[in-house]
Amino acid sequence: MTETWLVIAALAAGTFALRITGIYFGERVPTRGRAAKALRAIPGSLIVALVTVSIASGDAAEWIAGGAAAVVATRTRNLPLTMVAGMVVVWLLRR
Amino acid sequence: MYGLAFGVLATQAEMDGIQVGVMGTLVFAGASQIVAVERLIAEAGAWVALGAGLALNLRLVLITASIRDVFAGRPRWQRLLGGHLSTDENWALLLAKRADGGTAGFHYLVGAGAAVLAAWTTSTVAGVYLANLVPEPRSIGLDFTFTAAFIAIARSLWTGRADLTPWITSAAIAGAATVVLNWDASWALLAGGITGSLAAGIASDD
Numbered sequence: 428m429t430e431t432w433l434v435i436a437a438l439a440a441g442t443f444a445l446r447i448t449g450i451y452f453g454e455r456v457p458t459r460g461r462a463a464k465a466l467r468a469i470p471g472s473l474i475v476a477l478v479t480v481s482i483a484s485g486d487a488a489e490w491i492a493g494g495a496a497a498v499v500a501t502r503t504r505n506l507p508l509t510m511v512a513g514m515v516v517v518w519l520l521r522r
Numbered sequence: 523m524y525g526l527a528f529g530v531l532a533t534q535a536e537m538d539g540i541q542v543g544v545m546g547t548l549v550f551a552g553a554s555q556i557v558a559v560e561r562l563i564a565e566a567g568a569w570v571a572l573g574a575g576l577a578l579n580l581r582l583v584l585i586t587a588s589i590r591d592v593f594a595g596r597p598r599w600q601r602l603l604g605g606h607l608s609t610d611e612n613w614a615l616l617l618a619k620r621a622d623g624g625t626a627g628f629h630y631l632v633g634a635g636a637a638v639l640a641a642w643t644t645s646t647v648a649g650v651y652l653a654n655l656v657p658e659p660r661s662i663g664l665d666f667t668f669t670a671a672f673i674a675i676a677r678s679l680w681t682g683r684a685d686l687t688p689w690i691t692s693a694a695i696a697g698a699a700t701v702v703l704n705w706d707a708s709w710a711l712l713a714g715g716i717t718g719s720l721a722a723g724i725a726s727d728d
Contacts, residue, residue: 435545437572438555439548442576446608447586449586471685472689472714472715473692475688475714477574478676480696480711483700485666510527510671
């Protein structure tokens with residue numbers, strides 16, 4: 428409970444700082460070259476790692492559902508729909 | 523709908539409507555909220571939840587930097603307000619309007635941002651109440667929804683072939699760390715994220 432509030436407060440403060448950094452120091456943020464590429468790749472690399480870790484430690488039902496979710500995500504780009512598709516496949520396989 | 527989805531996910535971390543509402547209003551960055559909440563559920567600790575959420579939000583620096591002309595000559599309170607309200611959606615709307623030859627500036631950004639914030643906070647809190655109607659989350663596959671949400675977020679972050687090298691690197695390293703080395707999930711995430719980012723820098727040819 429306390430931990431959750433701490434994370435909310437710190438994530439709010441940190442996210443606000445990131446947004447303001449772009450406004451005040453935007454001209455110093457690299458837009459081309461290796462540093463810019465590396466910076467841009469951080470969020471995507473992290474999400475891919477999250478998907479990999481959770482799929483790798485899941486069961487066969489989750490691997491299949493992960494494939495189904497990837498197909499729905501690619502075609503629709505819709506987050507809730509992707510979640511529902513993944514959930515339904517897991518539910519069907521575990522019944 | 524995205525908001526409803528977050529509300530449902532947050533209840534798995536035993537968050538109530540107030541926490542979800544405060545988080546939505548003050549953090550106001552959906553993907554990072556999902557990632558941080560998932561790390562809390564995994565009992566990875568507050569630092570890991572915070573670090574993962576902030577790493578995902580690094581792209582907000584690039585977003586506000588790319589529209590900093592909107593804030594030129596504005597007083598500080600307007601910069602702070604507009605900064606907080608800058609998000610993927612109204613940033614894309616602003617650029618689209620300009621590409622169409624329209625004029626869109628500070629008021630357009632703040633107006634659209636306030637609308638997105640109101641919708642986001644309302645729908646995430648509604649999601650908490652929706653989730654409370656579901657009796658047995660695990661039995662209907664709700665535990666898999668985070669993985670599915672990450673897959674959807676990955677799709678939204680994909681910008682083209684240049685992402686292939688960092689993403690394959692990240693998946694290979696995070697996968698090997700988990701399966702072969704039996705690393706704790708949080709360390710595997712860190713290793714995947716860092717090596718993916720480095721691979722993008724190294725593979726760059728300009």
